[in-house]
Amino acid sequence: MIVFRYLSREVLVTLSAVSAVLLVIIMSGRFIKYLAQAAQGALDPGVLFLIMGFRLPGFLQLILPLGLFLGILLAYGRLYLDSEMTVLTATGMSQQRLMAYSLMPALLVALLVAWLSLGLAPQGVTEQMRILNEQDALTEFDTLVPGRFQAMKDGSRVTYSEALSKDRSELGGVFISEKRFSREGGKERGITVLVAQNGRQEIQADGSRYLILENGYRYDGNPGEADYRAIQYDTYGVLLPKPAVSAEISEREAIATRELIGSDKLRLQSELQWRLSLPLLVFVITLLAVPLSRVNPRQGRFLKLLPAILLYMAYLGLLIAARGQIDKGKIPPALGLWWVHGVFVLIGLALLYWEPLRLRWARRQVAKEVARG
Template sequence: MIVFRYLSREVLLTLSAVSAVLLVIIMSGRFIKYLAQAAQGLLDPGVLFMIMGFRLPGFLQLILPLGLFLGILLAYGRLYLDSEMTVLSATGMSNKRLLTYTMAPAALVALLTGWLSLGLAPQGVTEVTRILNQQDALTEFDTLVPGRFQAMKDGSRVTYTESLSADRAQLSGVFISEKRFSRDQAEKNKERGITVLVAEKGRQVIQADGSRYLILENGYRYDGNPGQADYRAIQYETYGVLLPKPSVSNEISEREAIPTRELLGSDNPRYQAELQWRLSIPLLVFVVTLLAVPLARVNPRQGRFLKLLPAILLYMAYLALLIGARGQLDKGKIPQDLGLWWVHGLFLLIGLGLFCWTPLHLKLASRRAVKEMAHGQA
């Protein structure tokens, strides 16, 4: 039990460190994307951390298997490098017992990823979809931040206001710059100049059909082309500006939010692909554990990073093949009975081959070394 606790602690500590680093990297990239949308006025900055929190289970379900795989490689690689595994082998630690001990933390990770994949991740996707749908219903007026130039409509409009009332009903010191495009079909999307609106104050008006307008008061409108002196200036007392709804890019598919119980028993190929993908993640944990244990064995003279790159490439091939098979199953090109299971079977055979080849290779190397020593003494 002492050896079991020691090996499990080494694997779990390395798993935690690796997973934490990967989680920070992935969440930072996604947070920057959402932050850019908030800077453009497409998202309310107040919901950014809520979105990241609900996306956390979806990130962890893919990070934990990779973290376990790298954790086994790094932890056991260090033990081989420090000759601790040699000592354990001399006291009766076989490869089968080492694999059995390693399967215990792997089972813990599999239970956690299964809970995330089958339960928490779909719930989180549902909440993120709800938040993004709410943000999609917002207008330029709802996302406006006083004292900041805010680009809208893919940069074709820039809006600014000096101050905004607490109920977001009144603006003061309004500036709007909008590019004009040709309506001629032959010159479609060709820029035809800009329109600049300035006003002392403004307010929002909602029509009966749901459309919203920003009513500007006491201001000027300037029309012209940059670099030319033929601007036209119009003074107005009241001017209405249509507030378009910003489109928030949502990369989350609808089926990812479907509860697992609704996927069970469905004949829809897309639902079956999603169900098998969710079941594949905890199964992936056990297969990569079988792959990692023989790959972690290194020669102390070679260093523990020798097999790290080939092992990562093997893991990437496993995951890429799973994703590709999922896409084919989604399109109905793979029978549902075959599904994604053949990918797990293939890499299970690879893991068994590596696991059986390692002791055989060591025996052959030992016999070769004995023969060389005998030949040298002769």
């Protein structure tokens, strides 16, 4: 029991450290993307942390299996390097017993991943889609920040307002710059600049929104040329475009697991198998990681780390590819993703029993040579 607690603590501590680092890296990259959209006015800055919080279960369901895989490799690799595993082997610790001990932390991780993939992750995606749909209904007027130039339409439109009322109904000191493109070929034809002392939002009967500018000028022309046209106006209407929000999620990810069960649609069947595959993935990678963590102290603990990571990437990549083939109907749902797990279970068993069988064969050869001598 003492050995079991010691091994479990080593694995879980390393798992926590590795998962935390991976989570920070992945969430930082995704947060930067959302932050860029907020800077362009496509997202309200106030919902950024809400979106990241709802995406957290989806990140963790993929990070935890990888964290466990690396945790076993690094923790057991250190034990082999410090000859602690040699001492444990001398006291009767076999590879099968080590595997049994390793499956207990794996069971905890698998239960957590199952909770995330079958429950929390779909709920998080649902809430994220709700927030993004609300953001998609906003206009440039709703996301405008006074005193800041705001780019829209991939930089082809820039809006600036010197002042903005608390109820966001009145603007002061308005500046709008927009590139003009030809209808045929989409070539840039020039630039239009609008300046006005005041502005207000007006909603039409069809739901479209206009920014009504008052007491200003419109300038049309090409940068670098002197043929600008200036028009003074008392009232001018500008259609407010809707910000384009990049969701990067699919609707089936938001469907509750209970609704996927019994569905005859291929995309929903593959989604259900994918969610069930993530907890199963935890046990299979444990079967792979335990024999791969066995290293020679002279070779160092990182010798097998790169091949192990490549094997894990091949496993996950094959699951993703098989999922896509199920969606296209090229793999029957009955076969589904299960054959991928079966292949890597066989690989894990081969890795687990290869070394003991090799040593047993070597001992037999030595015994034969001694008998002959």
